[in-house]
Every structure is written in C-alpha cells, then in structure tokens.
Amino acid sequence: xTNAADRAYHAIRAAILDRTFPPNARLKxxxxxxxxxxxxxxxxxxxxxxxxxxxxxIQRNQGAQVKS
Numbered sequence: 001x002t003n004a005a006d007r008a009y010h011a012i013r014a015a016i017l018d019r020t021f022p023p024n025a026r027l028k029x030x031x032x033x034x035x036x037x038x039x040x041x042x043x044x045x046x047x048x049x050x051x052x053x054x055x056x057x058i059q060r061n062q063g064a065q066v067k068s
Contacts, residue, residue, distance in 0.1 A: 008036040008046035016066055023068035027056060052063055 012032060015021045032043045047064045050056045056064045 004038040004042035005045035005049075008032070008038050009049050010043045012043075012050060013055060016050075021066050023066050025066045027064040027066065029063070033047045051052055 012027070012035075013022070015035070021027060027047065029040055029043055032035045032047075033040055036043060036046075046057060047058060051058045051064070055067060057067050
C-alpha cells in the first residue's frame with residue numbers, strides 16, 4: 001500500500017471513530033479527496049481496506065457508507 005493510501009486510510013478511520021463521519025453517513029470520493037489531501041486512487045484503496053475491516057459498506061453504483 002502506498003503512503004498516500006495509508007494517509008487516507010488513517011484519516012478516514014479516525015474520522016469514523018470520532019464520529020466526524022457518523023454511522024450511516026455517505027462517504028463521497030470527491031469530499032474524501034479534499035478531506036485527506038490525496039487523489040482518488042488512494043481514497044479508493046483506503047475505502048476497500050476499511051470495508052475489509054468492516055468500518056464501511058461499499059455498494060456498487062452507490063458508493064461507500066459508514067456502517068452502523
């Protein structure tokens with residue numbers, strides 16, 4: 001995993017844990033790019049990792065959502 005993806009992962013995970021992104025919140029890639037300061041590819045990698053760890057749910061054609 002790249003450094004940018006690691007940064008995105010840690011930033012998004014911390015925001016989920018401190019409820020900056022509350023349960024059931026939609027996670028929009030464009031907003032996460034600005035939030036993390038990285039491009040879309042690292043954000044996508046971070047979201048896949050967070051989905052594997054059961055923090056987010058990724059649905060085809062609907063994006064990601066924080067799990068409740």
